[in-house]
Amino acid sequence: MPPLPLSDRSGRTTDSPITFFIQKALETPGLISLAAGLVDEGSLPTADVAAAVAAIMADPAAGRAALQYGSTQGLPSLREKVLRHVCAADGVTPGDIGLSPDDVVLTTGSQQLLYLLGEALFDPGDIVLAEAPSYFVYHGVLQSHGVRVVPVPMDDGGLDVAALDAKLADLKRRGELGRVKLVYTVDYFQNPTGLTLAADRRPKLVEVVKKYSTEHRILILEDAAYRELRYTGPDLPSVKRFDPTNEFVAYASTFSKPLSPGLKLGYALLPSDLVAPVLHLKGNHDFGSANLAQHVVDRLLASGAFDRHVEELRRVYRAKRDAMLAALDAEFGDVPGASWTVPGGGLYVWLTLPPGVDAGPAGPLVPAALEAGVLYVPGEFGHVPGEGGELPRNECRLSFGVADAAGVREGVRRLRAAYRTLERAGARGLAAV
Amino acid sequence: MPPLPLSDRSGRTTDSPITFFIQKALETPGLISLAAGLVDEGSLPTADVAAAVAAIMADPAAGRAALQYGSTQGLPSLREKVLRHVCAADGVTPGDIGLSPDDVVLTTGSQQLLYLLGEALFDPGDIVLAEAPSYFVYHGVLQSHGVRVVPVPMDDGGLDVAALDAKLADLKRRGELGRVKLVYTVDYFQNPTGLTLAADRRPKLVEVVKKYSTEHRILILEDAAYRELRYTGPDLPSVKRFDPTNEFVAYASTFSKPLSPGLKLGYALLPSDLVAPVLHLKGNHDFGSANLAQHVVDRLLASGAFDRHVEELRRVYRAKRDAMLAALDAEFGDVPGASWTVPGGGLYVWLTLPPGVDAGPAGPLVPAALEAGVLYVPGEFGHVPGEGGELPRNECRLSFGVADAAGVREGVRRLRAAYRTLERAGARGLAAV
Structure with missing residues (x-):
């Protein structure tokens, strides 16, 4: 053969x-x-999902909208709600941090965003800095993209931002800064360690990538998949919160953990000029994630059932x-x-x-x-x-x-x-x- | 900035x-x-979907299974049904054409399979032969993969298989056969022309790619998205039907057209040794398409509602x-x-x-x-x-x-x-x- x-x-x-x-x-x-x-x-949430689907299908227009094709970017009303949800947790308005629903993309779980962002940014030989240890599935994604991972140590306060600074300085000395595309952090109750990025490190993280973004932007991928699953302590503001011009931080999260993995629905808040490149790629992947799931989540957010x-x-x-x-x-x-x-x-x-x-x-x-x-x-x-x-x-x-x-x-x-x-x-x- | x-x-x-x-x-x-x-x-099918979801959620075990993570390859019982569905249409048993449910992959619409297959096979500079005209979204995928499209003329019988043979002979003469990875055909009621590949051309198509598969396999991607939407004439056997050793034809189809695009569920029957490469990529994309949609479709196939x-x-x-x-x-x-x-x-x-x-x-x-x-x-x-x-x-x-x-x-x-x-x-x- x-x-x-x-x-x-x-x-x-x-x-x-x-x-x-x-x-x-x-x-x-x-x-x-x-x-x-x-x-x-x-x-x-079997009862919540049953009720949401029953309500959608009982209304002919809503039922047809949910079973028809949606758009590549995702249901506008859900993108609005997602943005409000994140901004409310951060104690800001969307305008405060340069965001509108046009900067929100709905994806097949947050995993798809992790993949798409890599496709938009990485060529083989590029460099990503990531917490050590980090989310192992993402390591597989980086390997597939041909990307080299530079590990950054963690301590009880999560990613060691001073160590990140030192690693970037080192890469600059070696002439490799041009290959550095991204810093990856799972900053809430990290997979795999359970550690959280300390409050005072969050604005500093943005400052560090800005400092090294001399020739091109170095982005932060803030993977906030576990943010809602908080059992003690206050909800810390996102790293995204400290990127008021919406340039440096891509915030990715999901309804898989706080609602249902079976809906496989994630979302991202992206720097405005990253939206089109990501959507062009997503157009080729699937031209839009499952529309029915978007309508279900939209209803569960509107009714308060999600909260x-x-x-x-x-x-x-x-x-x-x-x-x-x-x-x-x-x-x-x-x-x-x-x-x-x-x-x-x-x-x-x-x-x-x-x-x-x-x-x-x-x-x-x-x-x-x-x-x-x-x-x-x-x-x-x-x-x-x-x-x-x-x-x-x-x-x-x-x-x-x-x-x-x-x-x-x-x-x-x-x-x-x-x-x-x-x-x-x-x-x-x-x-x- | x-x-x-x-x-x-x-x-x-x-x-x-x-x-x-x-x-x-x-x-x-x-x-x-x-x-x-x-x-x-x-x-x-708003009523069908409402009934299926209600039935699933009324059974605690079924509801939880549908809302939990599934597997990257997709729900086993649905993969079995999909295989039976295609084989029944072709008048064969799965064994007749070397297939088992392990060769079936469920995807986010058939579009995702089109993308994943390209990722598995293509490097920039590779060549795909496609009907002229062909599905324009797939042209975008090929362009993204850096692939050159060689158009093959059609007539009332669909893809001109003799012309394909001539094109391949020409590519061989030019020393470019090593770059030829795939022949793409939308062989039932084609998007965009509505034309169907004539019955007598179907086995010939497989023979032609076999003839030129001297150094590596040249695959056929049979995009059967519209097969179920048949209004006149008999259901022609698939091209896949004429690949009894399951080596040369990837058969891709979808529930978007014959059921609902909002479920965004596609499926593919793949050569056995192509399954792992595709699943490894899909693991990085999303580690499984929306599980709820799979359970809904599984139920609609089982109950006869789909037919x-x-x-x-x-x-x-x-x-x-x-x-x-x-x-x-x-x-x-x-x-x-x-x-x-x-x-x-x-x-x-x-x-x-x-x-x-x-x-x-x-x-x-x-x-x-x-x-x-x-x-x-x-x-x-x-x-x-x-x-x-x-x-x-x-x-x-x-x-x-x-x-x-x-x-x-x-x-x-x-x-x-x-x-x-x-x-x-x-x-x-x-x-x-």
């Missing part, structure tokens, strides 16, 4: 590890998944987060050198095991955990190798999204049991890096 | 003419659109097609040199005006038609310049999709009135090419 003539891009594009983990979680009965980024099942649902989700997830943190205290509190983040929201806790423990996909903890009936995402997936080729392997992303509180507790207990087999195995397990 | 650092791809990607025409149709009251590829409004709806659509569109053909007879029957296709299905009639008439986007007929209150798509959009740079400008794509039968008649009457102003203008109009 003559071979398929695959493209260079195809050669750079690999399966996402999340596909494997979602499949594992869906297929294996009895397995507790602390891995998949699926959302809580019991709180999915009520977010309140309910906060209650549900807060309890599951607390269950996970308590279980970690109980099970891993006695492990010297183990630590974990205490996220104010989102779906993830980041567990750091003692140095030398190999929790990576090729290490002994993954099979031990599967044997014990629990699945986690190896933290290694969130990293790109550092300058010396080093790659941390002693970290785990633990999600409290899918399992209920009892499941979360049992999952952590099983993970501890799996870890215990490594402790017992001694040199073969814990020191076999 | 420092400039945006746009990619090479962005530089190759332009707005689709269809965006302009859909917007015009949506925005202008009183305008009769014979342009937009929107579907008939009155027959949109009933297609029957109803055939009745509705057949009447509108007949209205358009009768109106063309009445209005343009007296224009020497004017002719039009008589499609057995689909949404389009292709009107050829006398040579020298400029019906193109920069010519006088478009503004005259808008003045008269009717919109059509200039046939020029469907062409790429021939080897001598020639580009036919005397053709119009007329759609009977949106307007009702009275609107179709009135639209053709208005087009004739617009054409009359060109006849009156004489040299300035008809001969001003």
Whole structure:
């Protein structure tokens, strides 16, 4: 059989590890998944969606509008509402930060925006600076675009903006600033760490990219997918909030986490001159995301059902987060050198095991955990190798999204049991890096 | 303001003419659109969709499954049904033509498959052979991928397969066969001409690409978007039907035309070794199209509502097609040199005006038609310049999709009135090419 003539891009594009983990979680009965980024099942808004669709279809004009083609950019009334929603959270008017509904694009989840933005900006050999660790699916996107990721360290306040400044200075010295296109941050309850960018770093982040935008603009992609899932602390203003001329920050978010992944609807607030390039690409991808989902979300925002649902989700997830943190205290509190983040929201806790423990996909903890009936995402997936080729392997992303509180507790207990087999195995397990 | 650092791809990607025409149709009251590829409004399945969503949401497990994430490849039960649907139409079993549900991918409309397949196969400088004229949105995709289109003539039997053979022989002589990746055909009631690939050409088409697949496989992309919208004549077997080893033909279709564009759900039957490359790319795009829409369509296929709806659509569109053909007879029957296709299905009639008439986007007929209150798509959009740079400008794509039968008649009457102003203008109009 003559071979398929695959493209260079195809050669750079690999399966996402999340596909494997979602499949594992869906297929294996009895397995507790602390891995998949699926959302809580019991709180999915089945009644709200049923009511919205019934109301739309009962009105012939509304029903026909929802089942007909929409536009590439998306339903105007929903773009307006999305803009109001973000600006209300930021305590500004759209005009204050140079935005109108024309700067809003509706996408097939926020993932599509992440992809489209890359297509609009990147050529192979370009550079993106990203938090270390970062959202591993986006690493796959960057690899597919042929982009080099330069990792920037994080601490409890999220992305280390001073370190970012230093990295950019270094790239400038090396003559590589012309290849730097973007800084990527998941700045609310980050996937995978659960960390949030500190309030005082937000305006500074914009200042830093401005400082290095001498020949061309360096953009910030603010991935705010988890913003609504906030359980403690105030809602911090977005990074976008500190870009009053709407030039430097693309704000991307989604209704998948705060409402329903099955609707697969995301949105972005874009610098005005980036809208047309993104829409031209999206015109080729699909000339518009599923219109029915846009009409459903539009109705749920208008009726207040969305806000009520977010309140309910906060209650549900807060309890599951607390269950996970308590279980970690109980099970891993006695492990010297183990630590974990205490996220104010989102779906993830980041567990750091003692140095030398190999929790990576090729290490002994993954099979031990599967044997014990629990699945986690190896933290290694969130990293790109550092300058010396080093790659941390002693970290785990633990999600409290899918399992209920009892499941979360049992999952952590099983993970501890799996870890215990490594402790017992001694040199073969814990020191076999 | 420092400039945006746009990619090479962005530089190759332009707005689709269809965006302009859909917007015009949506925005202008009183305008009769014979342009937009929107579907008939009155027959949109509002009651069917309402019933399906209500039934799904009334069952907690089903409701949660529909609102949760799905998989990148799409709902297994729907992939099975889609495969059965195509094979039933072709009078074969999946096994007869080497297919299983693992070879089916669900996409955001068939458009997304057209894009993904290009990403999987094309590098800038590659060559695609396409019918002349062809689907203009796909021309935009090819341009974005940096691909050169080699046009192949059509006649009443659709793509001229002997001419394709000659073109490929010519490319081989020039040493360019290594760049040929794909032959694109809209083989049922083609957009834009309404023509259908003749039965005897279907197996021959597969033979021709096989003959030239000496170093790598040359694929056929069979775009069957309009297959279900058949008003006269038998359902011809697909080209895919003649690829028993599942190697050479990617079959793409959609639920947008035979059900609802608002669900934005397409599907493809792919050569087995093309599935993984396409899914890896799709994982980066969106890791799965809207799951709710998949569950809705799955239910409508299972209940028989889909088949009933297609029957109803055939009745509705057949009447509108007949209205358009009768109106063309009445209005343009007296224009020497004017002719039009008589499609057995689909949404389009292709009107050829006398040579020298400029019906193109920069010519006088478009503004005259808008003045008269009717919109059509200039046939020029469907062409790429021939080897001598020639580009036919005397053709119009007329759609009977949106307007009702009275609107179709009135639209053709208005087009004739617009054409009359060109006849009156004489040299300035008809001969001003």
